[in-house]
Amino acid sequence: MPPALDQFRHGGPGSASGGPVSDRAAAKHDRLARFYRVLRYLAAHPEGVSVDAVAGFVGMSRRTVYRDLQALEREIEIPLWSEGGKWGIVEGAFLPPLRLTLDEAVAFFFAARLTVQFADRYDPDMGAAFQKLAEILPSVVARHLERTIDVLASRPPDERMTRHLRLLARAWTERRVVELTYDVATYNPGRPPRRARVHPYLLEASATTRALYLMGFDESRGAVRTFRIQRILELALTPETFDPPNPAVVQEGLARAWGVIADQEEVEVVLRFDAAIASLVSETTWHPSERVSYEEDGSLIWRARVPGTLEIRHWILSWGARVEVLAPPELRDETSADHRAAAARY
Numbered sequence: 132m133p134p135a136l137d138q139f140r141h142g143g144p145g146s147a148s149g150g151p152v153s154d155r156a157a158a159k160h161d162r163l164a165r166f167y168r169v170l171r172y173l174a175a176h177p178e179g180v181s182v183d184a185v186a187g188f189v190g191m192s193r194r195t196v197y198r199d200l201q202a203l204e205r206e207i208e209i210p211l212w213s214e215g216g217k218w219g220i221v222e223g224a225f226l227p228p229l230r231l232t233l234d235e236a237v238a239f240f241f242a243a244r245l246t247v248q249f250a251d252r253y254d255p256d257m258g259a260a261f262q263k264l265a266e267i268l269p270s271v272v273a274r275h276l277e278r279t280i281d282v283l284a285s286r287p288p289d290e291r292m293t294r295h296l297r298l299l300a301r302a303w304t305e306r307r308v309v310e311l312t313y314d315v316a317t318y319n320p321g322r323p324p325r326r327a328r329v330h331p332y333l334l335e336a337s338a339t340t341r342a343l344y345l346m347g348f349d350e351s352r353g354a355v356r357t358f359r360i361q362r363i364l365e366l367a368l369t370p371e372t373f374d375p376p377n378p379a380v381v382q383e384g385l386a387r388a389w390g391v392i393a394d395q396e397e398v399e400v401v402l403r404f405d406a407a408i409a410s411l412v413s414e415t416t417w418h419p420s421e422r423v424s425y426e427e428d429g430s431l432i433w434r435a436r437v438p439g440t441l442e443i444r445h446w447i448l449s450w451g452a453r454v455e456v457l458a459p460p461e462l463r464d465e466t467s468a469d470h471r472a473a474a475a476r477y
Contacts (some may be wrong), residue, residue, distance in 0.1 A: 181218030395439025
């Protein structure tokens with residue numbers, strides 16, 4: 132039985148035990164229990180079963196079973212298939228159980244905490260994943276994680292984002308081509324959205340921009356491109372599939388990138404950090420290509436080659452007046468303009 136069915140067995144997230152319940156709550160509990168029994172029966176028969184067989188197992192009418200199957204697909208978005216009068220769960224819909232050591236579970240707890248710091252919208256799939264993690268953690272740690280889930284759930288949802296993430300996850304794992312409409316107006320004001328057919332190679336999160344990205348082969352550009360998922364206006368899964376990419380294409384791109392954007396022209400960035408923070412900067416390796424050296428006054432010269440300056444610019448500005456851009460000239464001018472504009476506000 133897939134472990135993902137446990138939420139139905141236990142009455143679903145947020146269910147309570149003990150005490151009087153209303154007729155409406157009781158009906159909801161019965162419906163969830165019936166869903167669990169239907170899914171359990173389908174999971175036990177990967178070859179597919181007839182509606183009559185399901186109805187006999189759960190003790191309900193064919194009409195009720197049809198409604199339940201449709202609800203599982205449309206409301207809960209369980210991937211089901213139906214063919215030749217049989218129904219089944221799409222292969223790979225549920226992952227095998229995850230068996231963690233205590234130390235591994237605590238590592239996931241830290242990942243959850245970091246995720247909440249950067250997430251400005253609520254994703255129900257993320258919340259459900261953290262809830263399952265809390266169930267296997269020691270009570271002391273689980274309580275902290277549950278409070279983390281509460282904080283996450285208090286943030287507004289983004290239904291379009293959730294829908295797109297689910298489609299992209301499916302396209303990524305099934306190697307399916309997607310068609311999307313992308314908003315390019317952020318950096319090209321006045322330009323209309325553009326259409327693209329993309330082979331999803333990777334989904335990645337950026338701590339720099341606090342955003343999620345799709346990296347894939349853009350057929351119209353004939354090259355690998357990076358798309359900020361929040362800017363995808365429309366997204367559709369196509370029946371076409373693509374061959375798996377050379378792993379080096381993705382890994383080398385990420386290794387070169389400051390964060391996740393690897394499809395820009397590579398430039399050498401040279402910075403001078405004040406002596407007061409030189410040791411702090413040198414404690415961390417910020418990029419694989421970086422080279423550092425100290426000046427006689429204790430300041431630090433930092434060099435690295437990165438694709439474009441969009442992501443690294445955010446990092447440079449975070450150091451305020453304690454860093455000076457020496458190269459490239461365009462980045463120096465942009466950073467100088469940012470500081471002048473900030474000073475004018477104060």
